[in-house]
Amino acid sequence: MKLVSLKASFAKESDLCTAFIAALPEGWTPYPETDGFDLILVRDDGAQVGIEAKLVLNAKVLIQAVDHVHQRWNGGVVGPDFLAVLIPYGHKTPEMVTIAGYLGLAVIEQHDAATFEQRYRYERFKLKAPDCFPFSPGLPDTRWSEDGYRNGWRDQMPAERCKLPAYVPDVVAGASAPSTLSEWKISAIKLCILLEKRGEITSMDFKTLHVHRQRWLDGKWITPTDRRGHYVVGSRPLNLRAQHPINYAQIEADFEKWAPAAALGATA
Template identity: 45%
Template structure:
């Protein structure tokens, strides 16, 4: 059975990210691949901030083209953030030439990735084409179509430790980063409402009756059996955020004691 026969979209994304970020394969500018970011399977970000939004499919079809395009209101109004270029990623040989031409007319690049070794053995000189655009040499400029978004997609502080192209993937959202920071704080001490305010994190789900935290004996809130395990969801990002706590952790404030009126 060939490699293509057992390939999944997650496998396709993994192979592409490896090809894009592997030092010996990189041509020109350096890229960072953010899995499951800004609504794309992969958001590629060049050293100068240039972005490519990528959607992956095992065959080039209308569905993946629709996925990579913005909704009509975003397309016409120009009010939404987006990448500089949009692309679909498919295995080499899984393209319909007519649909490739339609993609070019829509401003979408079709990236073809070799998923099988050459018949004569060895490896491909470059595992995918076209090459990614380079800010200095304008490499493969004819293959890429500028979208000129009013603003670029927000880029997370940490590269998400999630699988690109997986069905129903766990995402590292801005809210999740704040929640992980709170979880790291709970490793050291009870948290207060001031901590939620400092992190710009809504306390509703955490502090409501039967919420994710319990009242501490000395005041403040502590972990309980309802507290989500964010470390299991994002082990790499959790460790990065924990190691970075000197930069973001707010100063501890004294928990407010509950006053009991004497009758």
Template identity: 30%
Template sequence: MPEITPIKTEAELCEIFIRDMNAQPGWTCYPETGGFDILVVHQDGRQIGVEAKLQLNAKVADQIMPEPWQFRYGLKGPDHRLVIVSKITDASTGIAKLLGFMGVPVLTPQGGYASRDSFDKRMEFCSYKLRDLLHGSGYFNDGELFDWNPEERCQVPMVVPQVAAGVPAPIRLTPWKEKALRALALLRNQGFITSKQIKELGMSPTAWTQSSSTKAWLDKGSAPGQWLATDRTPSFDKQHPEAYEVAAAELAAKIGAQLELAP
């Protein structure tokens, strides 16, 4: 029987976690969201911020904890925090124990089988351990998720980003980029866009129309106040095609509603 291949990258670790966590009823994983490697969101709104590392060390402990000043100005973040690592060694046991006492469980995958009818082995996060974690039904200090009670939760993207989690320099679907996708949809629908429309979407028009460090993303149109697409206009839609489809559909629905309300 073939041996299980050890986990070699954080991206592989995240992929395994996302697969097994998405199998839990009501939960959805959003890669590279909210400043975490993975943001897990329940259908009732609860959130878990997840940081992944091959080796558990002080750096990941620092990354998963909120900054002290955040409590002074209003904590924004997930309800719960979680760390996943490929393994816990003798050297990192103390860090795992400390994080556990602070309400941040540390999970590791184990060897299992791909299915009940299969003898193919694979690494997995055990389903019953995930259920205990989510329901708070484990032993004391064994998977207890502390409720950080944030004043504001992380903004959830319009779609699940189709990007890999746990990779260097990830392409993130940020709240700003969602606004930019809506601007692109409007630009393409009208054939132009105005500075006022860009501001109404919650963005500064500077980078679009009058950037000083690099050439602006848009060129002036023949009509006053209109700006046109150029070959410098960022192709955010190619980075996040699913999100762009949502932005375009939102615009189409809005235009349709305006036409229905028009006298």
């Protein structure tokens, strides 16, 4: 079999992202489904790579990748330092790669087990082959400027980087209907934890955590008590523990760091 004829196969974009995350080198932290991207990688020094995943390199994924970069009125770009699209190995065309380059996008190709084994065999027997890594090109390091343009990496030099959640989202990157860990979701989890610990929450809790109370009432997540400004679990409780089990436990473990002073006294 010729090396050029190999094509990696992934059933879903989420499978592609999972394989890519598993192959990440040290020094990179993946933030799935963050700030509109399928995945944001964060290097130890804070540099970010915004990634959109697709099973084939096409115009749609190129547009998605650049669509999340915003231009502020004062001229500064808000977004990650680098932009990329992630596709299975062998699913690109020279024309689309050229267009990606014009847009400042790197094209990352991810191997599956079969294509990786075949390329490894070529490398091991000293036959001519491209790099033999789970994905290529390699991620930009602090020396990226020496060969970054050759590998497709272009520093977007944003005036402001993407805002990351306080916790690494415990969600699947590339899912068809992703559940994002937004600032609102983190605050909502905190309110749920307060409700579990105290049996009720107050209007002041909503104000302290910057959450709109009416949405909780409309959704019947809470219901008023006889005491003004006090609420207990409603007829349709918000179950964020099931939606974000890891993040929920992390936020719960940090209770003393974020809980209102009155709540600390009440649960002591």
